[in-house]
Amino acid sequence: MNNNFNEINFNNFLLACKKNVLKMAKNGGCFIGSAYSCIDILAYLYSNIFDIEKIKNMEKDRDILILSKGHAVAALYAVLAQVGIISKDRLKNYLTVKDDLYWHPNPNIPGIEFHSGSMGHGLAIGIGMAFASKLNKISNRIFVVVGDGELNEGSIWESVLIANAYNLDNLIVIIDRNFRQANLKTEELIPLESVQEKFSAFGWETLFCDGHNVNEIRQIFEQISKNVLDKPKVVIANTKRGNGIPLMEDNPKYWFGDFNEKELEEFNTILDKEKRKK
Amino acid sequence: MEPYESKLLSMIKKNKKIVVITAENRVSLRNIPEKINQNFIDVGISEQNLIGIGAGLAKLGFLPIMHGMSAFLTMRAFEFIRTDLGYPSLPSVVVGTFNGLSATANGTANGPTHQAIEDIALMRLVPNMTVVAPSDVSETLEILDNISKLNGPLYIRDSNSGLMDIQREPFVWGKNECIVKGDNLAILSYGTILDVCLKVSKKLSQESFSHAVYNMRFLKPVDKEILHEIFDKFEKIFVIEDHINMGALGSIIKEFAWENHKDNKITFINLRENFFRPGNFIDALQNTELASGKIFGKIINS
Numbered sequence: 241m242n243n244n245f246n247e248i249n250f251n252n253f254l255l256a257c258k259k260n261v262l263k264m265a266k267n268g269g270c271f272i273g274s275a276y277s278c279i280d281i282l283a284y285l286y287s288n289i290f291d292i293e294k295i296k297n298m299e300k301d302r303d304i305l306i307l308s309k310g311h312a313v314a315a316l317y318a319v320l321a322q323v324g325i326i327s328k329d330r331l332k333n334y335l336t337v338k339d340d341l342y343w344h345p346n347p348n349i350p351g352i353e354f355h356s357g358s359m360g361h362g363l364a365i366g367i368g369m370a371f372a373s374k375l376n377k378i379s380n381r382i383f384v385v386v387g388d389g390e391l392n393e394g395s396i397w398e399s400v401l402i403a404n405a406y407n408l409d410n411l412i413v414i415i416d417r418n419f420r421q422a423n424l425k426t427e428e429l430i431p432l433e434s435v436q437e438k439f440s441a442f443g444w445e446t447l448f449c450d451g452h453n454v455n456e457i458r459q460i461f462e463q464i465s466k467n468v469l470d471k472p473k474v475v476i477a478n479t480k481r482g483n484g485i486p487l488m489e490d491n492p493k494y495w496f497g498d499f500n501e502k503e504l505e506e507f508n509t510i511l512d513k514e515k516r517k518k
Numbered sequence: 519m520e521p522y523e524s525k526l527l528s529m530i531k532k533n534k535k536i537v538v539i540t541a542e543n544r545v546s547l548r549n550i551p552e553k554i555n556q557n558f559i560d561v562g563i564s565e566q567n568l569i570g571i572g573a574g575l576a577k578l579g580f581l582p583i584m585h586g587m588s589a590f591l592t593m594r595a596f597e598f599i600r601t602d603l604g605y606p607s608l609p610s611v612v613v614g615t616f617n618g619l620s621a622t623a624n625g626t627a628n629g630p631t632h633q634a635i636e637d638i639a640l641m642r643l644v645p646n647m648t649v650v651a652p653s654d655v656s657e658t659l660e661i662l663d664n665i666s667k668l669n670g671p672l673y674i675r676d677s678n679s680g681l682m683d684i685q686r687e688p689f690v691w692g693k694n695e696c697i698v699k700g701d702n703l704a705i706l707s708y709g710t711i712l713d714v715c716l717k718v719s720k721k722l723s724q725e726s727f728s729h730a731v732y733n734m735r736f737l738k739p740v741d742k743e744i745l746h747e748i749f750d751k752f753e754k755i756f757v758i759e760d761h762i763n764m765g766a767l768g769s770i771i772k773e774f775a776w777e778n779h780k781d782n783k784i785t786f787i788n789l790r791e792n793f794f795r796p797g798n799f800i801d802a803l804q805n806t807e808l809a810s811g812k813i814f815g816k817i818i819n820s
Binding site: 367405406 | 562575
């Protein structure tokens, strides 16, 4: 599926997406730490796995992504703009009365398959959609991006049981494992480890990757595409909040960010330099 | 096979987009799972996921009919109903059983954990939600006949009781009906307690006390036409329901009266703010203001 992959092109694409996020980190801001945590994976899915034309045309057999950790929507909007599902100009309207782009996914925006924001809903919605595909005999896949803090929600574990009970092998959960939730480190508040053993014990196929290493991300999704096991799949992506901007990385102060133009200019420069290091 | 099950089966035969889902509440679904295969999903005891999964199916064009006990559906899964069905206005059906003083399988024996005595108030709060409380199985089936036309979620407060021995007007979606015609005063009720009101009605008739009884099954949107008719015709109105005194028919009537500057004399008979004392249906009923003798006394002395 992915034979034409070019790492340099991908890194350019990712950089552009990250810069798109900065356009939303002002005038009311966005959850930039959360966005930079999962943006590599979103960028990879939309640039290498998903058929963008199918998504644009809402074709029945399109792959579907639900961003259950709705706080990270700036990353999704940034990617949707970069692949042309929404116009880049639209990002300028973020948080203004001119448009409907706000802190959580709005279903009126093309590419947003279901609204989210309240934790612990997206996986149940994704299961419903996975059932829909089975009933329609469509071989698409449902991707649900879940935050690690979101694993505190009981409804997630209901979903984890149900997906296993029905062998929903068309369901792929990506856990953005940045070891942080709103205010605290996950392991200091409600310890989650071992996430892998938990999902494995619940009957899921579990996979790992460094969520900021595109070669690992690529390998994992190639493996998933083979669908060897007749099981729901979870990718535990080890990530860092605010990845790419040292000031923000794993810094609880920058879960959310609302910056002035001078700061944003500096961040743009930092992103360029970071990319050059790769 | 029960009439409710036969109805679901015949509907699914015609429309493969209907999916019957349950949170392991199979009282009204015992005979159909193996007959509809993939169109039946039991999610186990997880009401939040019941609704979330239904929402995912509905978003992709299926029509989910989600079953659970009213208390757990409307309270535990409230946010899912409000956020995942109500806000996007997804055509979908939430069927709650064991509500109010529901006589089904002696549901009144369960105690406060299982009592759904605020479900109508909660479901009326949900944006785009239609709320209906059928009084017997024939009415439930009439409601199901209309669900393909939904453009948002529907809550059915299913009394799931047998067939009532009454002459009904032809069923019209969104409209309530007069089931006993007369003068002096109007009795307004719905669901399980409508049957109790009919017992009261018979006694009143034996005393040659002319009165009317209205079946107020559609609770949202409000059927204002019939309310105008009732308020214009009757000075005295009795509002009788197995629900707490907030957010259901009593509140609808108060809001209507205030908005329309009505000064009719209205008596509200309901569960006030109380859980009812559990027991078999007859005994549980006796311990509330909804016992037929008590209703009769209030009306005859009004």
